Every structure is written in C-alpha cells, then in structure tokens.
Amino acid sequence: MSTVIVSTFVTLDGVQDDPQDWSLEFWSEEYGRHARDQLLAADALVMGRVTYEAFAATWPAVDDTGSPTEGFADRMNSIRKYVVAGRRPSLLWTNTQPVTGDLATFVRELPGATLLYGSGRVARTLAAAGLVDEFRVWVHPVVAGGGTNVLPGWPRTRMTLLSQTQLPHGVVVLSYRPEPLTPPSNIS
Incomplete structure (x- = not known):
C-alpha cells in the first residue's frame, strides 16, 4: 500500500490558485533544496489533468545542472x-x-511513497477515502485577496502536527497527519 503525501502551496488567506503568480518571489536555495528532497523521496506522482498539463509543458525543457536544486x-x-x-x-x-x-483503489495499490501536488479534486477524493498519510502546507507570507481556498470540500479532518520547517523569506512548511475523527461521547 502506498504512503500518500499531499503537498500544496498556500497564501496567508488560504488561497491555492495560481501559485506561479505569488510564490516565486519567496524562492531561495533552501526552499529549492526542500522541494527537491521532497520529490526525491517520492516513488510516484499522482496529479489531476490541469496540474499534469502545466507540468508537462514546463519540466521536459528544464535543465537544472549546476543549480542548487x-x-x-x-x-x-x-x-x-x-x-x-x-x-x-x-x-x-x-x-x-x-x-x-477507481482512484482510491488505484492509489492504494501503488508501492512506496506517492506525492500529490495541490489539494484539488484528486486530493479530496483520496482524503475522503482515508488515504492521505501526510498533508504538507507551504505557507507563503502573502495575501492573495481572493481565489480558491486550499481545502474546499475536504471532509472534516483533525490534523496532528508532525513538523514545521521555517524557510527563508517567511515561508513555513507545516506537515500534518490526518487523524480519524472520533465521535463525541454522549455527556449526560
């Protein structure tokens, strides 16, 4: 069974839309190394069509030889x-x-660590099936002023903080483990 890690960029006001418009100014070598290490630890990527098309249009042409990443x-x-x-x-x-x-069945059968960028429909489906093992939120110190909230439509989930990593320029990566919700006990 796969370990599923959802990693997403977010603004202080909870917006995840168009990170290319607000996240790049916070890049640093440490930020890049952190992103690289996260990717190198994964065995597979799962993504929706929109993310796939954006990545497929960009990454094949990138040569990072000699860069910090x-x-x-x-x-x-x-x-x-x-x-x-x-x-x-x-x-x-x-x-x-x-x-x-079925997406949940497919992902459940993947070996190793599966990384999913973003928190859209694919992530919500995996969260509803109880398959998200870790949720990494890259909080950027900027207010977008509008856009899609980072967790629209996610099932009610309690999160336990696993780690927090402060990167230069005020970016903080918060890693959480989703926990099963226990129903409240009847208090008489």
Missing part, C-alpha cells in the same frame, strides 16, 4: 506519473500513464 528536473521527468482525468489528455511526458478504474 540540481536533480529536481531529472527526477520530475523520470518519476512514474499517474494522471487522473475525466477526458484523457495527451500523455506524451516520459513515464506517464492514466489512472484507470
């Missing part, structure tokens, strides 16, 4: 990638295949 682009391009899509996108990116059948 050297190895990130190679790993992004070589890792096993599984795409969840209502309509099948063009799966031309190396080592990519569609998720077939």
Whole structure:
C-alpha cells in the first residue's frame, strides 16, 4: 500500500490558485533544496489533468545542472506519473500513464511513497477515502485577496502536527497527519 503525501502551496488567506503568480518571489536555495528532497523521496506522482498539463509543458525543457536544486528536473521527468482525468489528455511526458478504474483503489495499490501536488479534486477524493498519510502546507507570507481556498470540500479532518520547517523569506512548511475523527461521547 502506498504512503500518500499531499503537498500544496498556500497564501496567508488560504488561497491555492495560481501559485506561479505569488510564490516565486519567496524562492531561495533552501526552499529549492526542500522541494527537491521532497520529490526525491517520492516513488510516484499522482496529479489531476490541469496540474499534469502545466507540468508537462514546463519540466521536459528544464535543465537544472549546476543549480542548487540540481536533480529536481531529472527526477520530475523520470518519476512514474499517474494522471487522473475525466477526458484523457495527451500523455506524451516520459513515464506517464492514466489512472484507470477507481482512484482510491488505484492509489492504494501503488508501492512506496506517492506525492500529490495541490489539494484539488484528486486530493479530496483520496482524503475522503482515508488515504492521505501526510498533508504538507507551504505557507507563503502573502495575501492573495481572493481565489480558491486550499481545502474546499475536504471532509472534516483533525490534523496532528508532525513538523514545521521555517524557510527563508517567511515561508513555513507545516506537515500534518490526518487523524480519524472520533465521535463525541454522549455527556449526560
């Protein structure tokens, strides 16, 4: 059974939309190394169609040789990638295949650590099935002023803090483990 880690960027006002518009100014070498180490620890990526299309349009052309994050682009391009899509996108990116059948069953049967970027429909489906083992929130010190909340439609979930990592420029990565909710006891 796979260990599922959801990793998402968020603003102080809880927005996850368009991180390319507000997260890049907070990049640092330590930030990049943290992102690289997270990816290198994964055995596979699961993503929705929109994320897949954005990544597939970017990563094959990236050469990070000699950069502080050297190895990130190679790993992004070589890792096993599984795409969840209502309509099948063009799966031309190396080592990519569609998720077939029930998403929860498919992910449950993956070996090793599975990484999912974002917290949209795919993450909500896995959370509802009790398959998210860790939720990593990269909090960026910026207010977006509007957009989709980071956890719209997620099932009610109690989270236990596993770790917190402060990165330069005020970015904090909070790692949580979702816990089963216990119903309140009847107090007479």
